[in-house]
Amino acid sequence: MAGGLAALLDDIAALAKLAAASVDDVGAAAGRASAKAAGVVIDDTAVTPRYVHGFTPDRELPIIRRIAVGSLRNKLLFILPAALLLSQFVPWLLTPILMVGGAYLSYEGAEKIWELVSGHAKEHTSVPAAAQGADTEKSMVGGAIRTDFILSAEIMVIALNEVADEPFVSRAIILAVVALGITALVYGVVALIVKMDDIGLHLAERRNGAVAATGRVLVRAMPKILSVLSTVGIVAMLWVGGHILLSGVDTLGWHAPYDLLHHLEEAVHGVPGVGGFLAWLVDTLGSALVGLVVGAVLVAVMHVIPRRKPAAAH
DSSP, X not given: OHHHHHHHHHHHHHHHHHHHHHHHHHHHHHHHHXXXXXXXHHHHHHHGGGGGTTSOHHHHHHHHHHHHHHHHHIIIIIIHHHHXXXXXXXXXXXXXXXXXXXXXXXXXXXXXXXXXXXXGGGGGOOOOGGGSOTHHHHHHHHHHHHHHXXXXXXXXXXXXXHTTXXXXXXXXXXXXXXXXXXXXHHHHHHHHHHHHHHHHHHHHTSSSXXXXXXXXXXXXXXXHHHHHHHHHHHHHHHHHHHHHHXXXXXXXXXXXXXXXXXXXXXXXXXXXXXXXXXXXXXXXXXXXXXXXHHHHHHHIIIIIHHHHHHHHHO
């Protein structure tokens, strides 16, 4: 009996070690998958604050909470099951779907640049949301959740592509962890960004001179931070979109573009001290350039050419 009990305890200990190792593996895989989707996460974080612009401060956090719940629902109830079924039965579709998402991100980034250069960005200026009526909040939340669906789908497919060789159950757990972690990260950061000016105002009212000065700096800095964040979001869209397209055409058999970028990386990688950074910079700039070119073509097809045709008709 004692021997049987000892053997049972040994088996339990072995299972516990195996479970712990599996948890570590899932955690590591989720970390890798999340890192691959970092560019889209930056974009998601940069895009979301505009949806609470114009609302009164007391409605900002509730709106962000509603968008975050909608984002989590998008990921767990719709995107995750579809992605798992896709990877299980038609895994060859992952690369084309990724490339469609990459083209969309490239288009979004190029469109924002075109709006800035052409002056069409001014057309999006609107009356503050707080003055537009009771249905505005519902409309803005719905629009944010729809936009989030596209970005969330891209995040989940990128993450899935990173762990496509894992068993089905592991894939499901990893993607659920990625969905929860990225949603918490994105909307936690968005909430902090949106409320930073209120935090600054609160600090500025303190009697302590250093604290008050810090608050005033925060209030003055927030418009600049939001502007920088918007620029980072545009660059991230072009970089991630271009990189997805380069990797996709390489996977599908056209190796020349990816090989060229890889050779350029190797050429600067050996520079003492800064070789790693230069290689990363070459990869980022090369990917962003590809994203910009593809995005510019799509912007021309969607916006520039249709506008010129009616003008030519007159």
